[in-house]
Amino acid sequence: MSKDIVLLNKEPFIRMVKRDSITTVKAWFIRMIAVILALIVAALVIVAITKQNPIEVYLGMIDGAVGSKRRLWVTIREILAMLCIAVGLTPAFKMKFWNIGAEGQILMGGTAAAAFMIYFSDKLPSGILLIVIIIVSSIAGLIWGIIPAFFKAYFNTNETLFTLMLNYVAMQIVTFCIVFWENPTGSNTVGIINSATKAGWFPSLFGNVYGLNVVLVLLLTTAIAIYMKYSKHGYEISVVGESEFTAEYAGINVKKVILRTMMVSGAICGFAGSLIVSGASHTISTSTAGGRGFTAIIVAWMAKFNPIAMILVSALLIFMQQGSVQIATQFGLNENASDIITGIIIFFLIGCEFFINYQVELRKKSKEGK
Template identity: 45%
Template sequence: MVEAKKIKEPLFHITKRAPMPIWKTILIRASAVLIAILLSSVIIILITGQNPFSIFASMFHGAFGDAATQNKAGVADTRRRLLQEMAILLSIALAVTPAFKMKFWNIGAQGQVLMGALLSAIVARDLGVSLETTDLGSAVNLILMLLAGAFGGALWAVIPAIFKAKWNTNETLFTLMMNYIVICLIGVVRKIWEPNNDSIIIANGHFPDLFGQKYVGILLFAIALTAFMFFYLKKSKHGYEISLVGESVNSAKYAGISVAKITIRTLIFSGAICGIVGAMLVGSIDHNISTTLDRGYGFTAILVSWLAKFNPLFMILTSFLVVFFLKGGAQLADDFGKYGVTNSFGDIIIGIIFFFIIGCEFFIAYSIKFHKKKKAGN
């Protein structure tokens, strides 16, 4: 008989846990954010030697303006920009949500926004000149721009949807690749318009300012879309179908639902909204067409949608959070540039915070069972 050997008992094993009460999940999420902030503070001190409070204050000023260094108009302008960027990001996040709820991993929002923007820019520039001689013509031009935008976005989303529905292709790769096609198309169009690479300004097809501000249009759009999407997903028959397909394709088929039809219909809808956002970027905010028109929000929107667990109302909060960090991070680089803090430093802090927010979901779904030390012998 071999001598009693030391047995390497694993320290713990992981099991799925039964659902926990809501207050507990909130507690876990809140402590995750707290730990994240503490950890980032430690890192701030270690790397920059700065007081973490001044770092966070700087970020705060970047998002909301700083009355100490800016005049009144400056503060108002900073806050206006915060709202504008939030509205754009929120709209795109809402647009991608129906597809995500269906577990259709559409990461082509960038392409869909840009395609919508490109088509509406073409309408504005090439049709706008002749249409905008009368008031009616101007209105028609604007409507055509929105339609062109919706069409472009829908087209760019429905192609991968059809391939997915008919041949079960991978939508993630497909939608991603579609992004690059638009980027190239925009390059081509820009070259045609300005062969010498001069800056492009689209003089026609400007949406009217509301309340004297150009951002109010997209803000109202975002608010209306949030309300609409909330009811669409929660209360409508379409929303029911979308959830069911996402929940269980088998159960959907069992209920007599055509999964292909729902996939295609939802992606047309989702892409069309992206396209309309693109048209508004061209017509009301930037009056330009470029490959960076979407500000990278096509991808950031995915984060916003996920963090909110696909709930449109929570997306107001998460889009705010993301824009806050984006703006704050930029300010950080301005204020602390001389200490070697660059824009990426803000990204590091954002990364830490999101890592904790997402990571804590693990502890909500699973529990870790530690093994008790066994007594000697068996």
Template identity: 65%
Template sequence: MRKEAFPMNKEPVFHMSKRETISLGKRIAIYIAAIVLALIVCAAVIVGLVHMNPLDVYKAIFDGALGSNRRIWITIRDMLVLLCIAVGLAPAFKMRFWNIGAEGQVLIGGVVSAACMIYLGGKMPNALLILLMIAGSALGGFIWGLIPTFFKAHWNTNETLFTLMMNYVAMQVVTFCICFWENPKGSNSVGIINQATQAGWLPSVAGNAYFWNVVIVMILTVAMFIYLKYSKQGYEIAVVGESDNTARYAGINVSKVMMRTMAISGAICGIAGFILVSGSGHTISTSTANGRGFTAIIVAWMAKFNTFVMILIAFGLVFMEKGATQIASQYGLNENASSIMLGIILFFLLGAEFFINYKIERNKK
């Protein structure tokens, strides 16, 4: 009988195995490699569409994000908002509570800030008004995050669908408030709030309009890192995230941890809404969050809930987003071109997760 051409017991050339640990340096190197490959593919797409030199494409990407002082600060501004939302999502996702409702929590925080500016602007000192806006926005996000968690803790509802649904409810709340405040016809924004008095606006420091944005977000970033890594409550979040049954066996009140963690998550997302209204746009609309609540999920997950790593990932995503927009406008492409390029970038960054979690080695045999 003739032997098999390909015997069944032949060893494969390569084999894949799950990594137990990976150093921070290797993880960053994998992400850098993914970004470089994404740039190459984006350049190839642009070359194929408009027949331009890839080096010009790279220059356009850099100019779009960091080409001038104004663009640098716009990139930093958008990065800070994305980072703030990702910091808010970190404890919930580490607990394996799939909070897809950050978009709504940001909108509710923003609409509370806008209400304070409209009704209390000029009636109290600006510093006191801003503190009240921060507290109110945090409380709004707190409540909006607590509603689906209450149902999850008591009736085991699906938190993914519930929090997603709350996003659309929040959009309708914002729409109602806009119509109630100004009754505009066909408008989805109340315009610039307190433009003459700037009541409720975060003040500029040495001509820098975003100084307080940096301070607030950096405080939240450091505080959340310490909270998750070194506090007793952070340890409880990690245990609940690993296994509910293990947490109960260890004497942890899972429902209490769930409610507390989502309250913190929603409150921080609400503060992001305050930053958007008070420290950035000075207006409120249904598009204030602008999809950042979903993008922040990628930031938090890729950083493995390390808030310091989130700074790099948030900056990288915003950098590439601004660069993709610049390419589309500079070369006369439609608005969908920047979305396609951003999608390519996200594809490579998410693909990098595979090489972080698994390693491919050549079989020694």
């Protein structure tokens, strides 16, 4: 009987223990290990399929992301779009309002941008038109964000399902607009808007077509970082996120904070729509958001909702995505191959967060006589 008790009380040889704290350097070291492992596994998957040298796989990834000036700027463009959306999600997620509707907010912002590019290209000067496009796309995203916020604040609806369902509504609105604009090809895209006049297109800055994108997104990222850390509104967002009851006890109007925060979140995601439509693709379709609204959730979460840290996380993730697309093309794989590689990378990046919060602990040898 006593032997059974001893066995029951015996600690496991290996166990996971929650860390009390971890230094920033160590946390990023763990993430870098995860990145290396992700690259190795992704390379092995491709090697198993293509029988290619792993070194060629790595070089193919680098070439796909930054192998030429054009590819470098395409990677930068994608980083900026991802960063902008992740920054937009930050206030809502910090408040623990699970905004899964960034895709819809992007689409609504992009649709508003496309509409003004189509109908006001010959009615407004280029500079004024660009400013108006940014404003109306932000307002469109704001409206799409405040709808679920209103129902959450006053009727306590499930914001996850509500925002998710609004994505599909936004897609139908985009489809309707494309048909209404009499798309001659009959597909779910309107083609390049104002290809001749380039009215409503973001102008080149510093000699590059994406120069203005860089300036606007970096300014926005800095502004949100300051807003979240140093403003009264940022403090209220944090308090509501920790506990609505505590916020109410402290005299914070929770309903007002929910509405205001989702207005900010939706507006930034709407602006991202104009960044994609007016600043990059110059077209609108049901795939304009391209899944960025969901991937940005991973970026925001991995960066611990720190807008500045999101720059690095966005760059890392997009670099790998662009590289994986190049591998699929270079080695003659189908279009799903890049998605598989991206999935492997994201799996490791998410999984490493577990080891940042927990550590492996081995059973200590018990001293004799105890």
